[in-house]
Amino acid sequence: MILIVDDKKENILPLKKILELHSLSVDSAESGEEALKKILKTNYSLIIMDVQMPGMDGFEVVETLAGSNRTKDIPVIFLSAVNKQKKFISKGYESGGVDYITKPVDSDLLILKVKTFLKLFEQKQELKNIRDILSKEIEIRKEAEENLERKVAERTSELLEKNKELEFSNHELQQFTWVVSHDLKEPLRKIEIFTKIIKEKYLIDEEKATDYANRTIGSAGRMAKLINDLMDYSRLSSSVLPEKINLSDIVQEVLSDLEYLIDEKKATIKTNNFPEIIGVPTQLRQVFQNLIGNALKFSKTDELPVIEITSEIIETKDFESKANSNGNFCRIEVKDNGIGFDEKYLDKIFVIFQSLNDRAAYEGTGIGLAIAKKIIEKHNGLITAESQIGIGSSFIIVLPIKK
Structure with a gap:
């Protein structure tokens, strides 16, 4: 439910009508004091707050909410027709608001923002619930180790279903x-x-x-x-028209972008010639940026990095296909001598938010390889990896080419 706080009914009514037309539940309060009383009794997902009110103004109300664990995470959008100066907008953000909108209000933009902050709040609450459930499962693990695999499988299935629902x-x-x-x-x-x-x-x-x-x-x-x-x-979900590109140019652009890190790591880069294909340059550049960047990031501390980026024309769309200069596909390999990983985790590394390394030692969000996989699949290609702990990793890509 959304709470509108404004000391003037004539401001509340049209705003309430707009929100209700989009099937949103709305409540209202005509003062900061009344708003705080309602918030104590009702759980709100979003608050639209007028800045200038008699008694407690909007900033004071939000600062009060920020002091309570129960209410500090409720998103607040400030709405003001009077206080449009930069100092008031800054104060709005400083007091804990997520947005500051001045009147007159574009109703379409307001609805877009309201729905977005509601969605983010709901997802945050869902993630909090999931986190609480996972904490309880850790206790169960300590009490009954033999049931761990069954419970993890059940939870994984539930999380996958939740992920589908949130698409x-x-x-x-x-x-x-x-x-x-x-x-x-x-x-x-x-x-x-x-x-x-x-x-x-x-x-x-x-x-x-x-x-x-x-x-x-x-x-x-x-x-x-x-x-x-x-x-x-x-x-990556949006449509982009492919074009004819030279993969050699893409690789060289990425190496140029990573020049500082390559010099800092004293890395050796080996490449050969790459074919022309039909694809989206920005997306394929991102694939090589992730793969080469990871090879540099996950290098050993006691050995200088050596990264080999090679390509050959092959007959069929298969990782093990024979080389053939007249083939319709190319096989690209990015090989390094870094820390490597256990191949039993191969299915996890291309899943969003998965990271096999210590994030305290290796910064990252766990999204890079998921992006690479999605891009390669959009290009009707394949991607996999081979690795040994302490020896290094090889990422292999198969892409169609067009003569």
């Missing part, structure tokens, strides 16, 4: 990507900027506080990267 349609994904790029990144940037200001101006001699500030900045950066990766993943 967006192509149109919804485009809307989500727009909102992410315009509305979710901005609060993160403010968190990072304000935390840096606090650290540099007020925490110079406070070692522990500086450490907490650095952790906050790092968390904001990781969240921003996660948002970018999710946006990349969601964009």
Whole structure:
């Protein structure tokens, strides 16, 4: 349910009507004090808050909500026709609001934002419920180790079903990507900027506080990267016209982009010639960016990285196909001498949010290889990997070519 807080009924009624036309449940309060009383009794998924009210203003109400574990996660959209200055907008974000909209309001944009924040809140609650359930399962594991495999299989099946239920349609994904790029990144940037200001101006001699500030900045950066990766993943659902491209050019562009990291790691890169194919340049560039970037990231500390990127024309769409210069497919291999992984986890590495390495030692979101797999499949290709722990890994791609 959505709560509208405004001291003027004439402001509440049209807004309530707009939301109800989209089948959204709406409640209202005509003061900050009344809103707090209602919030204590009712669970709301979103609050639309007027800034200027007699008694408690909107900022004070939101700051009060932020002080309670029960209410701190409720998303609040500030709506104001009067306080349009930058200082008020900044104060809105600082007090805990997720957005600040000034009147007159574009009703379509408002509905899009409301639905998006409702969806994000619901998903967050679902993830919290899943986390609580998983915590209980850990206790069960300690008490009954023999039942672990059965319970993990049941939970995995449930999570997979939940993942299917949460799949967006192509149109919804485009809307989500727009909102992410315009509305979710901005609060993160403010968190990072304000935390840096606090650290540099007020925490110079406070070692522990500086450490907490650095952790906050790092968390904001990781969240921003996660948002970018999710946006990349969601964009793959949209249609893009393929074109004739030279894979050699794509590989060289990626190596140029990674030049600083290659020099820093003192890595040796070996390549040969690649064929021309029909595909989407930006997407295939992302595949090589992920594979070569991973080869550099997961290198050994006591051995300089050696990365071989090779290609050959083959007869059929098969990893074991024979080489044939007149074939209709190409087999590409990205081979490294890095830390490797256990091949029993091969099915997991191409699944979104899966990571086989210690994230404290190797930064990442667990999305890169899932993106690579989705791109290769959209190009009617195949991708797999071979690896040995401590020896290195090889990622093999098969793509169709067009003469």
